[in-house]
Amino acid sequence: MRARLVLAGLATCIFVLLPGSAAAVLGRQADTTPSLTAAGTPPHIFGPRVATLKHSNPAAAPCPLDAGGGLFIACYGPLELGQAYNFPRNLDGKGQTIVIVDAYGSPDIQQDLATFDQVFNLPAPPSLTVINARGTGATDGSGALSDWQSETTLDVEYAHAMAPGAKIVLDVAASDDNDDINSAEAQVLPRYPGAIVSQSFGEDENAPDTANANLASHLIYAGATLIGDSILASTGDFGASDGNSPPVPVAAYPASDPLVLAVGGTEGSPYVQSFSGGTILGAGLLENNGYGAEQVWNETGCCAVPVATGGAPSVIFPRPPWQNGFTTNHGRTVPDVSYNAAILGGVVTVTSCYTPDVPNGCDPTDPFFSLIGGTSAGSPQWAAIVALANEARGMRGQRGLGLVAPALYAIAKNPHAYQQDFHDVTSGNNVLGSGNDPGADPTQGFFAGQGFDDATGLGTPNVANLVSDLVSVKPFDNPGLPNPGMGGHHGKPDHWHQKHPHTAEPGA
Amino acid sequence: MTIRVAGICTAIVAATAATVASAATPPVQPIPINPGGPNMPAATATLSDRKAGAKPVALTIRVHYEMVCGQPGLGTAIITIPAAATVPRSIPASAVLVNGKSAPAVEVNGHQVTVSMPVHRGVTCLVVGPGTLTLLLTHDAGLGNPRAAGTYAIHIRRNRLAFTAKVAISA
Numbered sequence: 001m002r003a004r005l006v007l008a009g010l011a012t013c014i015f016v017l018l019p020g021s022a023a024a025v026l027g028r029q030a031d032t033t034p035s036l037t038a039a040g041t042p043p044h045i046f047g048p049r050v051a052t053l054k055h056s057n058p059a060a061a062p063c064p065l066d067a068g069g070g071l072f073i074a075c076y077g078p079l080e081l082g083q084a085y086n087f088p089r090n091l092d093g094k095g096q097t098i099v100i101v102d103a104y105g106s107p108d109i110q111q112d113l114a115t116f117d118q119v120f121n122l123p124a125p126p127s128l129t130v131i132n133a134r135g136t137g138a139t140d141g142s143g144a145l146s147d148w149q150s151e152t153t154l155d156v157e158y159a160h161a162m163a164p165g166a167k168i169v170l171d172v173a174a175s176d177d178n179d180d181i182n183s184a185e186a187q188v189l190p191r192y193p194g195a196i197v198s199q200s201f202g203e204d205e206n207a208p209d210t211a212n213a214n215l216a217s218h219l220i221y222a223g224a225t226l227i228g229d230s231i232l233a234s235t236g237d238f239g240a241s242d243g244n245s246p247p248v249p250v251a252a253y254p255a256s257d258p259l260v261l262a263v264g265g266t267e268g269s270p271y272v273q274s275f276s277g278g279t280i281l282g283a284g285l286l287e288n289n290g291y292g293a294e295q296v297w298n299e300t301g302c303c304a305v306p307v308a309t310g311g312a313p314s315v316i317f318p319r320p321p322w323q324n325g326f327t328t329n330h331g332r333t334v335p336d337v338s339y340n341a342a343i344l345g346g347v348v349t350v351t352s353c354y355t356p357d358v359p360n361g362c363d364p365t366d367p368f369f370s371l372i373g374g375t376s377a378g379s380p381q382w383a384a385i386v387a388l389a390n391e392a393r394g395m396r397g398q399r400g401l402g403l404v405a406p407a408l409y410a411i412a413k414n415p416h417a418y419q420q421d422f423h424d425v426t427s428g429n430n431v432l433g434s435g436n437d438p439g440a441d442p443t444q445g446f447f448a449g450q451g452f453d454d455a456t457g458l459g460t461p462n463v464a465n466l467v468s469d470l471v472s473v474k475p476f477d478n479p480g481l482p483n484p485g486m487g488g489h490h491g492k493p494d495h496w497h498q499k500h501p502h503t504a505e506p507g508a
Numbered sequence: 509m510t511i512r513v514a515g516i517c518t519a520i521v522a523a524t525a526a527t528v529a530s531a532a533t534p535p536v537q538p539i540p541i542n543p544g545g546p547n548m549p550a551a552t553a554t555l556s557d558r559k560a561g562a563k564p565v566a567l568t569i570r571v572h573y574e575m576v577c578g579q580p581g582l583g584t585a586i587i588t589i590p591a592a593a594t595v596p597r598s599i600p601a602s603a604v605l606v607n608g609k610s611a612p613a614v615e616v617n618g619h620q621v622t623v624s625m626p627v628h629r630g631v632t633c634l635v636v637g638p639g640t641l642t643l644l645l646t647h648d649a650g651l652g653n654p655r656a657a658g659t660y661a662i663h664i665r666r667n668r669l670a671f672t673a674k675v676a677i678s679a
Binding site for chain 2: 102103140141142144146147148150151154176177178181200201202203207234236237238243302303304305307343346349370371372373374375376377
């Protein structure tokens with residue numbers, strides 16, 4: 001049962017419905033009320049204080065959001081995501097460790113997670129260990145702690161939410177410089193054999209001056225894989241081209257590393273739905289307390305700039321053997337899998353710092369709900385899925401999966417298993433700014449299609465079914481293969497076929 | 509539980525969204541969904557000196573909207589200064605700070621100041637959530653307050669999103 005909290009009369013803003021002259025909006029206000037911070041009250045589509053909500057169902061998210069005028073915004077909490085992706089109720093990640101790698105961290109994460117658990121009726125994790133890694137003195141970091149606070153909050157809360165029995169380790173890099181992130185992983189990963197490592201960050205794999213850092217990172221992953229770790233990363237938020245101009249597809253690192261499970265993004269389908277009470281945006285993922293439908297994540301209406309899932313063939317790493325039969329791209333193709341990344345239709349986090357760079361924007365005693373999206377949401381939640389699988393494997397006396405991708409592709413080669421374990425996302429594209437327009441320029445991105453595709457990989461999970469099959473998969477025994485060929489592969493990726501990807505059907 | 513929000517902008521969006529509800533890939537109008545948090549305006553503007561006719565004055569504008577890892581994103585911020593205020597014919601880029609760093613470029617057209625957004629390089633987190641863009645037009649920009657006391661509107665457009673902030677000028 002859903003209660004209703006009415007925060008009426010809050011919004012005042014101006015929408016630019018069509019491009020027009022800025023002069024048209026110039027105006028002097030005759031308001032006699034002195035104010036330095038006027039402009040009316042913003043549209044609080046999100047941001048209620050946790051303390052103001054009286055949950056009739058403590059586990060349910062405060063969704064959908066009523067934006068007034070018959071407009072609603074879809075959003076999801078742990079319960080709803082568990083329903084949509086069919087998370088098993090008999091597993092919680094017990095005995096597993098999820099390592100979250102972030103820069104700068106969040107000073108309030110312990111308290112925010114406790115509040116999040118209270119709100120969503122979740123148990124506390126067995127442990128939340130925050131490790132502030134030593135820095136390298138690197139100077140290229142953004143220095144923007146506030147930028148990473150939302151990231152840290154999302155990663156920790158949703159890795160925990162979807163595998164609440166797993167231990168959480170927050171590995172905090174001193175900055176978001178490549179060297180500091182590598183240093184943080186080098187310090188922490190060897191201490192957690194068999195852990196699942198989530199990385200919700202990235203950079204163009206061929207960005208200037210990153211070759212050495214990427215090689216160092218790859219060696220860290222190789223070492224971690226040898227001790228049984230599973231490593232994941234998100235594929236990026238600016239479409240196939242990563243926002244570059246000209247918009248040529250490029251994969252992001254670390255997602256493009258073949259030792260990493262690359263997680264792309266989806267949104268619900270249809271994105272806009274009408275019903276008797278109005279219109280809802282970002283819906284479609286959850287229907288009747290179960291899975292609805294998805295398309296490629298490609299939003300244009302949420303933000304000042306368009307966003308869409310990253311995904312493209314690597315020009316650095318050759319295609320790993322487990323992708324044979326799924327793509328004809330010469331390069332390692334990302335993403336491997338996908339997960340909901342919508343903003344309108346995003347996840348609900350609890351955070352003390354709603355706008356940390358604004359005076360009085362943080363108050364650990366009075367946290368807010370926040371609506372969060374991006375491919376960042378997928379990596380920690382897929383990490384949770386791996387934790388559930390490893391838990392189930394442990395019950396059967398099997399060791400953890402370690403390198404995950406080969407196991408997933410092995411399952412997907414069986415058409416029946418693929419159908420049972422994955423939601424094949426077949427519509428949309430990751431051409432930045434297209435909003436999933438089917439007429440988008442195919443040289444700027446990739447279209448979803450039947451089976452594996454360059455926009456969503458294998459698709460999104462039916463977790464209970466997938467975990468059931470992952471229990472009996474033999475772990476990949478030689479993480480040293482394939483030779484990553486750092487810098488040795490310069491073949492042209494086959495993105496010229498993206499409109500109708502030359503991808504094999506599962507079982508091919 | 510449903511959180512209700514009312515206001516003129518959402519009504520416009522609702523009407524717009526309804527017209528496209530049946531499309532397979534409908535265009536959706538921009539919605540600044542996480543502007544500033546509860547009890548915070550979506551945009552604020554502060555002056556270093558509120559006195560009428562003061563010159564030069566520094567103007568700080570903050571707007572809150574959805575960002576990837578707190579980065580403002582590419583494009584421009586178009587600031588429309590009240591007609592009664594003084595705006596020089598040109599403003600050096602070094603006189604305008606975007607989140608604390610010099611703007612890549614600044615153009616002036618009458619009372620409209622267009623600030624280019626910086627390109628973010630390096631590793632970025634991939635969370636899309638609430639962020640703040642701070643634009644500081646320093647004293648070196650040469651802005652001057654209106655000569656008459658009152659409350660004036662400053663309009664800011666970030667690509668498809670638009671915001672309004674007000675400043676009060678005292679006698």
